Amino acid sequence: MPTNRSYRDSCGMARALDVVGERWALLVVRELLLVPQRFSELRHALPNASSNLLADRLRELEHHGVIHRRKLATDSGPQVYDLTAWGRKLEPIVLALCDWGIDAPNPPEPSSLSATSVLIFLRDHARPDPAAPPYVCRLDLDGSIWTVSVDIGKVQVEYGEPPKADISLRTTPKTLGNLLANPAELDAALADGSATLVGDLQTLTWLLSGG
Amino acid sequence: MPTNRSYRDSCGMARALDVVGERWALLVVRELLLVPQRFSELRHALPNASSNLLADRLRELEHHGVIHRRKLATDSGPQVYDLTAWGRKLEPIVLALCDWGIDAPNPPEPSSLSATSVLIFLRDHARPDPAAPPYVCRLDLDGSIWTVSVDIGKVQVEYGEPPKADISLRTTPKTLGNLLANPAELDAALADGSATLVGDLQTLTWLLSGG
DNA sequence: CCGCATCCGATTGGATACTG
DNA sequence: CAGTATCCAATCGGATGCGG
Numbered sequence: 396m397p398t399n400r401s402y403r404d405s406c407g408m409a410r411a412l413d414v415v416g417e418r419w420a421l422l423v424v425r426e427l428l429l430v431p432q433r434f435s436e437l438r439h440a441l442p443n444a445s446s447n448l449l450a451d452r453l454r455e456l457e458h459h460g461v462i463h464r465r466k467l468a469t470d471s472g473p474q475v476y477d478l479t480a481w482g483r484k485l486e487p488i489v490l491a492l493c494d495w496g497i498d499a500p501n502p503p504e505p506s507s508l509s510a511t512s513v514l515i516f517l518r519d520h521a522r523p524d525p526a527a528p529p530y531v532c533r534l535d536l537d538g539s540i541w542t543v544s545v546d547i548g549k550v551q552v553e554y555g556e557p558p559k560a561d562i563s564l565r566t567t568p569k570t571l572g573n574l575l576a577n578p579a580e581l582d583a584a585l586a587d588g589s590a591t592l593v594g595d596l597q598t599l600t601w602l603l604s605g606g
Numbered sequence: 607m608p609t610n611r612s613y614r615d616s617c618g619m620a621r622a623l624d625v626v627g628e629r630w631a632l633l634v635v636r637e638l639l640l641v642p643q644r645f646s647e648l649r650h651a652l653p654n655a656s657s658n659l660l661a662d663r664l665r666e667l668e669h670h671g672v673i674h675r676r677k678l679a680t681d682s683g684p685q686v687y688d689l690t691a692w693g694r695k696l697e698p699i700v701l702a703l704c705d706w707g708i709d710a711p712n713p714p715e716p717s718s719l720s721a722t723s724v725l726i727f728l729r730d731h732a733r734p735d736p737a738a739p740p741y742v743c744r745l746d747l748d749g750s751i752w753t754v755s756v757d758i759g760k761v762q763v764e765y766g767e768p769p770k771a772d773i774s775l776r777t778t779p780k781t782l783g784n785l786l787a788n789p790a791e792l793d794a795a796l797a798d799g800s801a802t803l804v805g806d807l808q809t810l811t812w813l814l815s816g817g
Numbered sequence: 818c819c820g821c822a823t824c825c826g827a828t829t830g831g832a833t834a835c836t837g
Numbered sequence: 838c839a840g841t842a843t844c845c846a847a848t849c850g851g852a853t854g855c856g857g
Contacts, residue, residue, distance in 0.1 A: 401713045402630075404718050405718070406726075408632065408700060408707055410707035410708070418627070422615070443614050444830095445833085446840065448831070481709060487702065488699060488703060491702070495699065497621070505614065506614040506616045507614060516618070572616060609847080611830090628848095629849070644820090655849095657820085657822090658851095661822080822853100823852105827851100831845090832845090835842070
């Protein structure tokens, strides 16, 4: 059952926290920043949140107008959760909190890392050489396909298959997170199969080493 | 007893919420944005938080390096809580959340409003006429004295007695909040004594009507 | 008073099992 | 797949106690 408690404080901050201050709420918002997601995808992205809690949060966030349910492909097809216009305005706040939290102590192991999390980190923290030629990377994370485009030092991340890719990488979000923190481990990851590359190794090195 | 739970998610956002995601934590940070405060002042500013919870949060925030205790006036005198350098970096995030929350439904009545909350709102949302002459307002909120300086359309808020004030206003945070939302009620507030003005009425009207 | 600590009933969160 | 139902532990909120 969804919660109903309030800080009973007129300040905008307290009213914001009445809406997105409950546990897991802002992590759901983070998950929806790059692409609308289904219930099971959110469960996979937030494995430490129990299903009843996730259902409660989704109901609350929908009730408060932060997210809404809709059908993919107009009418038929699976249902996904997406941010509303108001919910989308949380994006800079969520990104700023991501930055701030980087200086916090690491969480206890084992810890999860969703595809969305690592792609946001890649997009906002990679500093690819602006002099390098533009390229497109097809990224397969846990079976979901993403398009990472790099041009003039800018990184763009989109959900879905690229029309044409220069290189293709298949790995897990956690491995990619480790590689961004420590690009020197790339050779080892390719050797033991935790990452698979098709295309030019140097291009991938450019992408990773900028993080 | 302070909590110890974690999202066990490596994303910066989750690690940030491991630190400031517990209930009341960000409201404590908000309270400390303008001036360090004592335990009893924080209790008064956050009347809906129980004392044990507030003590727990202060301990946790101190342990995580967001706030620290210190003595006023070097060594002796009362103890206050203040933001650390890392905690201070939350300021833009807190202010952005304040803005975002303004579009949320109002909390159930009765609802509190601290001096810090209303002063932050005044500072960041008042749009005084840039052509008006500069002035200084001495503000007495619940017995605490603040200095509000307006110059070229910019509002500055500081804790403490102004060296010299053009006008002086005494009221409560809640009344001031109402006046900022509805400046037309100023006459009524002055008439029924919920606000007391010394100085030029037009100057105060300028300040309020910009919100 | 100030600065908490203790106790306790009411909610909420987390883990697991289950259903349409 | 998309959630419910259930149960128990942790947390919250409110009242009270207590030394300085």
